[in-house]
Amino acid sequence: MATRKYEQRLRADAAEETRRRILDAVYERLRKAPTQAVSVDQVARAARVARSTIYLIFGSRAGLFDAVAADLMERGGFEGVRTAVANPDARETLREGIRASCEYFAAHRDVHRVLFSMAALDPEATAGAVQRSDARRTGGMAHLAQRLADQGLLRPDVTVDDAAHILWLTTSFDAFDLLYTGRGLSVDEVARLLVANVEHAICR
Amino acid sequence: MATRKYEQRLRADAAEETRRRILDAVYERLRKAPTQAVSVDQVARAARVARSTIYLIFGSRAGLFDAVAADLMERGGFEGVRTAVANPDARETLREGIRASCEYFAAHRDVHRVLFSMAALDPEATAGAVQRSDARRTGGMAHLAQRLADQGLLRPDVTVDDAAHILWLTTSFDAFDLLYTGRGLSVDEVARLLVANVEHAICR
DNA sequence: TTTTCACAAGACAGCTTGTCTTAAACGAGA
């Protein structure tokens, strides 16, 4: 029998909408009960979808969480960081970038926390998405360190590599969350502390 | 029937040894395969103990991991930190304390990583032990910040509270591990970077 | 109308935790 060609359109749109509904269900579940374990079955019921559908779309539980992580990190909230990077003054990029990423981390704190901890425990789950995000930050901070050096803003006793390490550490979700959750500080206070810390540490 | 009085001695010693064997089995398991999930059954077989015995002694899976965390944190490896604290020069306490805790974190890195991530996901499991350890560090860093202030070593634009926040952040396992594992640095390099970072950030 | 896709529904094997019951092993006291 000859196979027909299909142009999806409406069908594909419905599929995409199903996918979104599942991702949103996981996100909401993590927001509302971040400390409780999430089963695929619970997600399926919340998204009004059969459990088998989730396996069909995402392949596995790990694939589902990887998709959630990718969705969270590749979507919204980064405009602030991007406009900061666009600033020609490297020191302003640093200040504004840290403030913007603190805002972003705070907005999705609980979900971030769960996804990062899951990734640390099991590289399979969400490893792809988290590693991609880390890698992007690695590149960004190396670039920023070089810009600071080019503009003569680095302390003379700090190499470009050292500056990149410190920048990477300071702009991590963990650094933010240690102060935000661990010390109960407000977003503004965290941003102020991190900016002061990194400026004193690497800038002249 | 009248109840007899029993003084355990030998039996109690054996019980204590059983407890130790179970804790060691978990520790070894986490060391050898940090990324794989650990079931109570696996631990029982490794410790040559019935699964029911583990529930008898520790109450639950969470209780077991809490005991492992407590055992890890309350036992060995802190001599270095203690001698650093004993140093009358606050700046030397800071330097030596960070170096010593980096050594300690590195020695048990994988086990620490698993226990901390588990605590972040599920406050029940290991929450007690991890929270106690954090609380102790909170006290220690507040004290150190005050000592630095008393000895006139703080930057004039840094309050004692701010210094405590930064010290707490810098001496956390996460800060260590971000550089050690996340950036692939050696223990010495991590210690050097963290010391330089915190000194520039809060010391005059 | 017929084909094909998206999905529902549910059975299944295999693993997990936590509880409970029964029996054995063995040191301490009589």
Place this chain on the structure above:
DNA sequence: TCTCGTTTAAGACAAGCTGTCTTGTGAAAA
């Protein structure tokens, strides 16, 4: 020595989880 009580082993059991597979159905595309 003999008996009592504590510690531990052994294992059955319910309940929940993941991952796979099969079968059925409604609807868009040809």
